[in-house]
Amino acid sequence: MQNKAFQEYQSLDSHEPELFKILIVDDEPTIIETLRSFLQNLDIGQVTGADCGEEALEYVEQNQYDYIFIDLMMPGMNGIDLLKKIQPYHYPTNIIIMTGYPSMNAVIDSMHNGAADFLVKPFQFDDIKVVLKRLQRLRDLKEKNWALHQELGEKKKVEELNEQLGRRIHLQTILFNIVNSLSEMNQPNEIYRYLVDKAVESCIAEKACFMIYDREEAKLLVLSQKGLGLAPGVKADLTSGSNGKRMIDGVFIQSHFGKAFTGKIPLDKPYTFDGLISVPFNIRNEPFGVLLVADKKEGIPFDKEDEFILQFLSKKAALNIENMALYGNLKENLLASFMSLVSAIEAKDSYTQQHSSRVTDLSIKLAKKMRCSPEDIKRLELTGPLHDIGKIGIQDSILNKPGSLTDDEFAQIKTHPLIGVNIVSPLGLDKGEVAIIRNHHERWDGRGYPDGLSGEKIPRVSRILAVADAFDAMSSSRAYRQALPFIVCIHELERNSGTQFDPEVVKAALAVFKNEGYSSR
Numbered sequence: 295m296q297n298k299a300f301q302e303y304q305s306l307d308s309h310e311p312e313l314f315k316i317l318i319v320d321d322e323p324t325i326i327e328t329l330r331s332f333l334q335n336l337d338i339g340q341v342t343g344a345d346c347g348e349e350a351l352e353y354v355e356q357n358q359y360d361y362i363f364i365d366l367m368m369p370g371m372n373g374i375d376l377l378k379k380i381q382p383y384h385y386p387t388n389i390i391i392m393t394g395y396p397s398m399n400a401v402i403d404s405m406h407n408g409a410a411d412f413l414v415k416p417f418q419f420d421d422i423k424v425v426l427k428r429l430q431r432l433r434d435l436k437e438k439n440w441a442l443h444q445e446l447g448e449k450k451k452v453e454e455l456n457e458q459l460g461r462r463i464h465l466q467t468i469l470f471n472i473v474n475s476l477s478e479m480n481q482p483n484e485i486y487r488y489l490v491d492k493a494v495e496s497c498i499a500e501k502a503c504f505m506i507y508d509r510e511e512a513k514l515l516v517l518s519q520k521g522l523g524l525a526p527g528v529k530a531d532l533t534s535g536s537n538g539k540r541m542i543d544g545v546f547i548q549s550h551f552g553k554a555f556t557g558k559i560p561l562d563k564p565y566t567f568d569g570l571i572s573v574p575f576n577i578r579n580e581p582f583g584v585l586l587v588a589d590k591k592e593g594i595p596f597d598k599e600d601e602f603i604l605q606f607l608s609k610k611a612a613l614n615i616e617n618m619a620l621y622g623n624l625k626e627n628l629l630a631s632f633m634s635l636v637s638a639i640e641a642k643d644s645y646t647q648q649h650s651s652r653v654t655d656l657s658i659k660l661a662k663k664m665r666c667s668p669e670d671i672k673r674l675e676l677t678g679p680l681h682d683i684g685k686i687g688i689q690d691s692i693l694n695k696p697g698s699l700t701d702d703e704f705a706q707i708k709t710h711p712l713i714g715v716n717i718v719s720p721l722g723l724d725k726g727e728v729a730i731i732r733n734h735h736e737r738w739d740g741r742g743y744p745d746g747l748s749g750e751k752i753p754r755v756s757r758i759l760a761v762a763d764a765f766d767a768m769s770s771s772r773a774y775r776q777a778l779p780f781i782v783c784i785h786e787l788e789r790n791s792g793t794q795f796d797p798e799v800v801k802a803a804l805a806v807f808k809n810e811g812y813s814s815r
């Protein structure tokens with residue numbers, strides 16, 4: 295059964311009765327007890343007492359109080375200090391400051407720090423009722439405000455999470471693009487250019503420069519740049535740092551990046567300086583170069599995310615360069631083995647000795663005459679000597695047969711381009727290089743082998759090698775006949791131009807022979 299005092303308290307407002315949690319903080323136990331008895335008389339909730347600020351703070355950290363009565367003057371932590379500390383924990387709590395010596399300053403200070411009311415000691419039961427009545431409405435408002443505040447906080451949290459997620463997706467996209475783009479590159483120069491382009495794009499910066507470390511000259515050599523107007527080959531001096539490590543002298547930075555930089559940039563770790571960032575470029579953990587990026591748009595300083603992206607870019611690019619070097623060695627070794635294989639085939643037949651290198655030489659001359667691309671000329675240089683490597687799979691008795699071949703024997707001969715392609719497959723040759731081996735017996739009229747391609751469907755390098763191959767075969771002695779006179783060879787080329795051979799290649803061959811005085815042969 296509710297007592298009279300509680301009915302009185304209820305009548306103060308139209309609220310349903312509810313149980314509150316109340317904390318009283320005072321260094322005088324009698325005050326705590328008096329107030330506790332008043333409040334218990336009202337039967338409005340659970341009352342806890344604390345005799346100092348520190349103890350009160352422990353309670354507050356673990357409980358949510360509706361009302362806290364705090365004595366202003368306490369030894370140790372005083373009422374105002376406690377008030378300031380409680381604020382972050384209990385926003386909707388009504389805090390009532392109690393003092394026996396009220397002053398205007400103390401009232402203002404308390405209110406300023408979040409106190410809801412003031413109670414002057416000694417107080418009467420009626421004083422408590424008045425204060426509670428006054429605060430009840432305020433407490434409701436505070437609760438609503440708190441709920442709204444929480445809701446806004448949640449919304450803000452979601453927005454922050456969304457923003458974080460957006461940034462993460464953006465970062466992952468950049469990293470994915472870096473890996474993807476690098477995987478398609480097979481030339482170091484392409485990678486050096488990509489480094490500066492991607493650095494500028496990812497950091498939204500204006501300048502970037504990639505330099506490699508020249509140990510002998512103790513200099514850094516510019517390989518690629520963007521936004522600096524530097525020619526490749528410009529050198530930056532390196533000076534020894536205090537720990538003996540190589541560092542870029544500030545003079546280079548000052549003159550090319552326009553920074554008032556008098557220090558030195560280390561080569562072995564990322565470094566950020568007012569509008570400039572550098573990341574090392576290591577190969578097998580050894581300094582190989584450095585990537586410098588400067589002038590982020592709108593003067594924003596470089597941050598940790600920029601550093602992360604640039605380091606990722608530098609590490610992936612370095613790995614690609616390293617792989618290219620390893621692959622280059624592997625390719626060179628395999629090529630050397632295959633070349634000795636070709637020499638072995640040719641050595642078996644004195645008639646065909648040096649055939650492959652003569653065919654390659656003539657092919658290159660024809661390609662140059664026809665203004666083929668440097669890439670195609672390189673392909674002929676590399677793969678020309680291997681065009682007949684597949685003959686290793688054909689019986690010597692067929693290869694060196696003095697008389698004419700049977701249909702079956704000719705069918706076997708026709709397999710040598712495809713056998714050759716299989717032999718060189720570990721080299722990872724490109725399409726054009728493979729075509730030299732696979733299609734050097736195709737005919738312009740489509741009656742060749744193994745694919746029966748015709749006209750311009752036959753790769754140009756294959757059409758060139760076909761003419762050089764046929765010319766060398768005719769102009770050198772074979773097991774079954776003597777070398778044909780030069781003039782006969784020329785007539786054969788002309789006679790078969792447009793049927794067996796590409797007319798453009800035959801025309802180039804005639805021009806080359808004329809220039810070089812072959813007719814005297």
Ligand SMILES: [Fe+2]
Nearest residue numbers: 681682734735
């Ligand atoms: Fe051949």
